[in-house]
Amino acid sequence: MESSTTKMPGSAASVRNACKLCSPLGASLVFKGIHGCIPMIHGSQGCATYIRRYIISHFKEPVDIASTNFSEETTIFGGHKNFNLGLDNIIRQYRPEVIGISSACLSETIGEDVNRLIKEYRQMNWGSELLPELVYASTPGYQGTHIDGFHETVSATISTLAVKDAKVGEHINIFSGFVSPQDIRHLKEIISSFGLDYVLFPDYSDSLDNPNWEKYHLIPPGGTLVSDIKRTGAARGSIEFGYILNEGAMNTRVNKAKQVLTAGEWLEVNRNIPYHRIGMPIGIKETDKFFELLEWFSNKPTSQKLKDERGRLIDSYVDGHKYTFGKRAIIYGEEDLVIGMVLLLLEIGIEPVLIASGGTGGRLKQMIDELTEGKTKDVKIMNNMDFESMNEMADELKPDIIIGHSKGYYIARRLNIPLVRIGFPVHDRFGAQRLQHLGYQGTMQLFDRIVNALIEYKQENSPIGYKYI
Ligand code: SF4
Incomplete structure (x- = not known):
């Protein structure tokens, strides 16, 4: 399902069990975060089936993703008939406010001009009350990863819908990236506590x-309102989480001349909206940066409740450091999540011995070395990584713990060490949609889970069945 190569010493010159997923998966997630939206993948049916299977297994919710169902004929003569029929069917069955269209390998390889197809469809249905907003993101599976597809779709949605020449409002934009539903709920609580009007996208x-x-909904309720997405174009500022964002797509783009700005960058360039890019607020230092921005935007201090959360987190670091100090960790996943986790691990005295991502941004090492002020300069930090290479390197690295999503479980099982599950996908545990990573609260939960995994490992492997520590 995934392309691109990695060249590790002694390994095959191909990806074996890739540490990433494909681009339209990220697009589908973003479209699930728009109120009244149905995602449609312009490609073969297998793309939609695989993506639905991954999303349903992680989130445990029904997920409809339409497909234009490419066949041999479509591949040779173009997919315009299937494209129009797909849109007709979705409108008839779902009456959506938005149809979120993403491309896949096949439609991109034959050079399908989806923007032209959309234009023609709009012309054919001009004046129809049922015609929804049509948003398109170009997301071939061989371009970057699911995270690149995610950020490029956020950007495509904003550039399609954000208002132009509107009076600047009091609200701010939050582009929080690919985080868990529980993280989004917590972010909304935090921002509301500052009394700020905001648009968070995708929600x-x-x-x-x-x-x-009580009754079945064809389109599940929730998502950022279209009216709110439109007013991102009149905000007084944007905050975007992530240091790497869609750089992987830029590196692997077939058309190298085409640069896609992130949503925050696009609004700054095209709507003159001040843009603040910070890392994912994981750990004390990165979360402090987020709170400083919210204080600045709201001109209000952080509430006592949130200050107490920070204080409790520091207290838990003090209480738990004896379990974490000096432990060795392998950490893998999406680049920006990995960066946040590395900064947290350094705060709690865990030594990363391998920092890996399937991402193709190429700046992971540089970024981490900068943020850690050189503390990781001797650590193996790998882009474009796969699980087989990681598995081969693991013995020599002698890790005490692995931190990442469920696809690395087999390495933890072989080494008989704990795996702390974070991010996406988590296919082998319950409640992945409620895992919290962000803010002081999310960091506390991550810290508790890491400490308990280490304690549990020690207890399970002790010859004495002790009951308290
Ligand atoms: S878009 Fe490409 S990589 Fe992704 S599922 Fe479809 S064929 Fe596979």
Whole structure:
């Protein structure tokens, strides 16, 4: 399913069990974060099936993703008939406010001009009350990873819908990236506590983690309102989480001349909206940066409740450092999540021995070395990594713990060491949509889980069945 190569010493010149997923998966997640939106992948049916299977398994929610269902004929003569039929069917069955269209390998390889197809469809249906907003993101599977597809779709949605020449409002934009529904709920609580008006996009905190329904909803409730996405174009500032964002897509783009700005960058360039880029607020230092920005935007101090959360986190570091200090960790996953986790590990005295991502941004080492002020300069930091290479390196590195998503479980099992599951996908545990990573609260949960995994390992492997520590 994934392309691109990695060249590790002694390893094959191909990806074996890639540490990444494909681009339209990220696009589908973003479209699930728009109110009244149905995602449609312009490609073969297998793309939509694989992506639905991954999302459903992680979030445990029903997920409809339409497909234009490419066949041999479509591949040779173009997909315009299937494209129009797909849109007609979705409108008839779902009456959506938005259809989020992403491309896949096949439609991109034959050079399908999706923007032209959209233009023609709009012309054919001009004046129809049922015609929804049509948003398109170019996301071939061989371009970057699911995270690149995610950020490029956020950007495509904003550049399609954000208002122009509107009076600047009091609100701010938050582009929080690919975080869990629980993280999004917590972010909304934090921002509201400063009394700020805001637009957070994409917001799948309900649509991918909904309460029990009395009746079935064709389109799950929740998501950022289209009216709110439009007003991102009149905000007084944007905050975007992530140091790497969609740089992997830029490196692997077939059309090298085409640069896609992130949503925050696009609004700065095209709507003159001041832009603040920070890392994912994981750990005390990175979370402090987020709170400083919120204080600045709101002109209000952080609430006592949140200050107390920070104080409790520091207290827990003091209480728990004896379990974490000097432990060796392998950490892998999406580049910006990995950066946040490395900064947290250094705060709690854990030594990363391998920092890896399937991401193709190429700046992971440089970024981490800068943020850690050289503390990681001798650590193996790998872009474009796969699990087989990681597995081969693991014995020599002698890790005490692995931190990443569930696809690395087999390495932890072989080494008989704990795996702390974070990020996406988590296919082998319950409650992944409620895992918290962000803010002082999310950091506390990560810290507790890491400490408990180490304690549990020691207890399980002790010849004495001790009951307290
Ligand atoms: S977009 Fe490409 S890589 Fe992704 S599922 Fe479809 S064929 Fe596979």
